[in-house]
Amino acid sequence: MQNALWQRGTWWPALAIFLALATITFYLILIASNWIYLGLGDTFYFFTQPRMWQRFWLTVWTSTVSTCFSLIIGIPAGYALSRFSFPCRNVFASVIDLPIVVSPAVIGAFLFGITTRFPFDLISEHYNIYIGRNVYGVLLVQFTVTCAFCARLMKAAFDSIPPKFESVSRSLGASNFRTFFKVVLPMAKNGIMASMIVVWARAAAEWEGLMLFVGASEGKTDIMPFAIYLDWNGGMMGWVVSMTIVCILMAVTAMTAMRLIGGKSHVW
Amino acid sequence: MSGNPPTMAGTRSATGDRTIFKSFFYSFTGFMFLFSAYLFLSNLDQLVVTEAAIKTREITSWGEDREVMNMFAGGFWRDAYFWKSLNLTLMVTVITTLIASLVGIPTAYALSRYRIPGKAAIEVLFSSVMVIPASSVGLCLIVMFNYGPFWNLQQQLGFRFAHSIFPGMILASFVLSFALGLSAWKAAFDGVNPRFEHVARSLGSSRWRAFRTVTLPISKSGLVAGVILAWTRAMAEFGAVLFFCGTFRELPPARFSDLEKVLHIDQADFLSVAIWAQIEYGNVEYGFALAFILVIIGGLSVYAMHRIGAKGYIW
Numbered sequence: 367m368q369n370a371l372w373q374r375g376t377w378w379p380a381l382a383i384f385l386a387l388a389t390i391t392f393y394l395i396l397i398a399s400n401w402i403y404l405g406l407g408d409t410f411y412f413f414t415q416p417r418m419w420q421r422f423w424l425t426v427w428t429s430t431v432s433t434c435f436s437l438i439i440g441i442p443a444g445y446a447l448s449r450f451s452f453p454c455r456n457v458f459a460s461v462i463d464l465p466i467v468v469s470p471a472v473i474g475a476f477l478f479g480i481t482t483r484f485p486f487d488l489i490s491e492h493y494n495i496y497i498g499r500n501v502y503g504v505l506l507v508q509f510t511v512t513c514a515f516c517a518r519l520m521k522a523a524f525d526s527i528p529p530k531f532e533s534v535s536r537s538l539g540a541s542n543f544r545t546f547f548k549v550v551l552p553m554a555k556n557g558i559m560a561s562m563i564v565v566w567a568r569a570a571a572e573w574e575g576l577m578l579f580v581g582a583s584e585g586k587t588d589i590m591p592f593a594i595y596l597d598w599n600g601g602m603m604g605w606v607v608s609m610t611i612v613c614i615l616m617a618v619t620a621m622t623a624m625r626l627i628g629g630k631s632h633v634w
Numbered sequence: 635m636s637g638n639p640p641t642m643a644g645t646r647s648a649t650g651d652r653t654i655f656k657s658f659f660y661s662f663t664g665f666m667f668l669f670s671a672y673l674f675l676s677n678l679d680q681l682v683v684t685e686a687a688i689k690t691r692e693i694t695s696w697g698e699d700r701e702v703m704n705m706f707a708g709g710f711w712r713d714a715y716f717w718k719s720l721n722l723t724l725m726v727t728v729i730t731t732l733i734a735s736l737v738g739i740p741t742a743y744a745l746s747r748y749r750i751p752g753k754a755a756i757e758v759l760f761s762s763v764m765v766i767p768a769s770s771v772g773l774c775l776i777v778m779f780n781y782g783p784f785w786n787l788q789q790q791l792g793f794r795f796a797h798s799i800f801p802g803m804i805l806a807s808f809v810l811s812f813a814l815g816l817s818a819w820k821a822a823f824d825g826v827n828p829r830f831e832h833v834a835r836s837l838g839s840s841r842w843r844a845f846r847t848v849t850l851p852i853s854k855s856g857l858v859a860g861v862i863l864a865w866t867r868a869m870a871e872f873g874a875v876l877f878f879c880g881t882f883r884e885l886p887p888a889r890f891s892d893l894e895k896v897l898h899i900d901q902a903d904f905l906s907v908a909i910w911a912q913i914e915y916g917n918v919e920y921g922f923a924l925a926f927i928l929v930i931i932g933g934l935s936v937y938a939m940h941r942i943g944a945k946g947y948i949w
Contacts (some may be wrong), residue, residue, distance in 0.1 A: 375840025382744035385737050389812070393759055396809070399778040443666050446659035456940040460933055462666050463940075464674065467932040469870040469906040470768075472925045475913055479677035510673070517666060542655035567765035574768055574872045578913055591767030598773065598877070607777060610770045614762075621762040625754060 397614055404607045412608035422612060425589040428501065429569035432508035436516040436565055441558065444520025445550070449529065465514045473510055474575035481506070499580055504587050507575035516565045523557025524550070560624045567620035571613070674929055680922040681707045687918070708912075708920030715883060716924065718902030725899060726803050727868040733804070734812040734864045735819075739857065742819035743845070747828065763813040768873020771809055775878045797880055799894060803904060806874040815864030822856025823849070855942050862942075866935045869928070872906040879904070881911055 401409070412418055447459065465473055480486060481497050490496055497506055527550060535545040551558075573591035582588040582596050590609055597605040683704050691703060702709040710716045745756065763771070778784055779795040788795055795801050826849050834844040850857075881903050882890075890900035903911060905928055912921035 375842030375844075378740075378840075378842035378845060379744070379748065382740035383748060383750070386741040386744040386750065389737060389741050389816075390756055390759065393763060393809075393813075395783055396774050396778055397759070397763075399774060399782040402783065403777050403781050439662055439666060442659045442662035446656075446663040450656060450659070452660075456937060458663070458667055459940050460937040461670050462663070463936045464670050464929065464933055467866055467870065467936045468929050469872045469909075471872040471906050471910050472928055473673070475909065475921065475925055476673050476677050479680060480673050483676045510669075513666060514670065517663075542651050546655075564765065567762075571765050571767040571770075577910060591769050594767070594769040594773060595877075598769075606773060610773050610777075613767050613770045614774075617762040617766045618758060620765060621758045624761075625758055 400607050400611050400614070404604070404611070408604055409608060409611065412604055413612075417605075418608065418612065420585060421588060421590050421593050421609070424585075425570050425591075425616075428504050428589055429508060429566055429572075432505050432512060432569045433516075433562065433566045435505075435509050436512045436569070437562060439513055440516030440520050440565070443517040444522075445524050445546070447517060448521045448524035462514050462517065465510055466518070470511055470572065470574035471577055474507060474577055474579040477503075477506060477510060477575070477579045499583070499587070501587060503580040504576060504589060507579055508569040508572050511572050511575055512565050512569045515568055516561065519561035519564060520558065523554045523561055526557060527553045556628050560627045563620050563624045563627070567617055570616060570620075674926075677922060677925075681919055681926070683708070683919050690916070703917065703920070706919075707923035708917055710920050710923045713920075715902060715908075716920075718898050718900070719905055719908045719924075720927075721897070722799070722803075722899040722902045723869065723905040725897065726799075726807060726904065727865055730804050730807045730811055730868045731815075731861060731865040734808060734815050734868075735857075735861050738812055738816045738860075738864070739819050742816050742860075743823055743849075745816075746820050746823035760813050760816055764810065764817075768810070768871075769877060772806065772874040772877025775806060775809065775874060796878055799879070799882065799890075799899060802879045803875060806878040807868040807871040807904075809874060810871060811864040811868040814867045815860045818860030818863050819857055822853040822860060825856060826852045859939055859942050862935055862939050866932060866939075869931060869935075870906065871904070872910070875904045876907050876910070879907075881907060883908075883911070 404412075443462075447462075452458070481490075481503075486497060495502065497503055531549055531553065532545050535549045536542065540548065570589075571591055572589075573595065576582070576587070576589070576592050577595070580587050580592075582592045584596075588596055590613055594606050594609050594613070597609070683706065688704050702712055705712075744750065745753065750756065766774075776796055779788060784795070793801070795805060830848050830852065831844045834848045835841065839847065883901055883903055885901065887895075887900065894900045902908075905924060909921045909924045909928065912918075912924065
């Protein structure tokens with residue numbers, strides 16, 4: 367009987383489904399272990415504390431602002447990466463992708479250099495803006511990490527539209543910009559919105575870059591992922607676990623929204 | 635003006651318009667390229683030890699070998715810690731990628747081909763793992779193994795998952811690299827028409843043989859891209875490793891097993907954690923040297939991915 371199983375090759379789908387179920391169970395336990403540890407009563411207690419919501423809104427507004435900046439750069443850049451071909455394309459694309467490939471902690475270290483050198487030091491001197499251990503630093507870290515990510519996702523969104531529509535629109539006499547705004551953008555609307563949500567979620571999840579570049583001051587720059595690290599070092603296990611629950615809920619909500627809009631979930 | 639035929643004027647303005655259009659979009663791409671390149675290049679002078687750093691180091695007494703530390707880039711190549719860390723990182727990431735692909739490719743195949751109830755929820759689960767903060771992932775792991783369901787299992791097995799190199803660090807780098815690789819492998823299998831496999835099976839091959847001889851060769855480039863992606867993500871891991879394993883440099887030698895000593899991975903850290911630790915300790919040149927090594931490794935792997943021609947939506 368076993369021999370027959372081997373010959374028909376049925377062991378392969380059985381193995382595949384077993385591994386799928388095992389990994390799904392592992393990840394579910396991974397996510398649910400916080401609730402198991404904390405319990406319902408404590409979860410409600412921490413969720414009613416103002417400190418939690420102060421950090422939550424700080425996370426929301428910083429990641430929203432940095433997502434806006436990323437979109438302004440990322441949408442046109444993604445379109446260019448999707449449609450135009452230029453020499454040494456792979457090299458350019460690799461350099462653009464570097465901030466998402468390299469560990470974000472390293473990016474935080476590298477931001478030290480860029481903020482104390484040529485364009486930034488003049489700006490901060492002239493306008494008296496200090497980009498570093500304050501909210502501007504948080505925004506810069508989030509922007510750096512999500513900008514390339516955003517361009518990638520936008521490239522995916524524009525790739526899913528056949529270029530035929532643009533040629534038709536241009537052959538009917540519309541100018542290039544008109545074609546972009548009236549044909550390409552409306553067609554890519556769903557993809558752009560889905561990508562926007564992913565970018566927002568990624569910005570809200572940024573922590574490692576802040577470790578070296580910004581640091582946390584209570585109530586000013588401690589966005590939720592950072593506050594987890596801070597309270598972990600302070601030994602406040604209840605705060606840590608309840609904030610982790612909030613972060614997981616934010617991520618799951620964002621991903622569900624993305625799926626409902628109709629984005630592909632395999633876009634990172 | 636009236637001399638020109640209208641068609642000529644039309645084409646000329648169209649080409650001029652095209653140039654403006656292209657340069658508008660190129661300017662954003664160029665900004666991103668310059669920003670990214672300047673981000674890394676502007677830090678090159680951090681490798682050189684300045685006078686101020688030497689003076690500071692004379693005041694602080696904790697560095698025993700100050701002459702080595704005052705060399706270019708902190709003299710990282712003369713430090714055993716660096717070579718051990720590099721060894722450890724490469725070993726851990728390769729093992730992680732191997733495990734992730736051995737588990738992940740069948741899983742991706744099952745998720746892509748078979749009717750599993752709640753597939754949408756499963757996809758949300760795996761994709762949300764990628765946007766959960768790394769600190770949360772590390773914390774989830776530590777709560778799961780030290781405060782939660784797996785504590786008894788750990789006691790019975792007789793070894794610790796948390797704060798250990800062998801199961802701990804691999805587990806910490808596995809979680810995110812598996813999730814990312816899975817999305818790539820699933821996309822690769824989604825791109826293959828299941829009909830080819832049906833034809834192979836109707837011609838008498840078994841399910842395994844149909845997979846091995848038909849689906850696998852077609853989706854090969856996507857699978858390889860997924861492996862590179864998983865490896866890169868494992869290299870870039872920082873948060874989960876820091877939370878779940880911590881640093882090993884200051885631990886006593888008795889804390890490490892003989893196997894770890896033979897493999898030269900004792901008293902060493904994951905490379906990204908080592909960078910963080912070195913810069914925090916004030917050993918800035920050393921830390922940046924390691925950071926540039928990480929950047930070069932990451933750049934090469936992402937260039938390989940672009941060369942393979944991984945689909946746009948997974949890098």
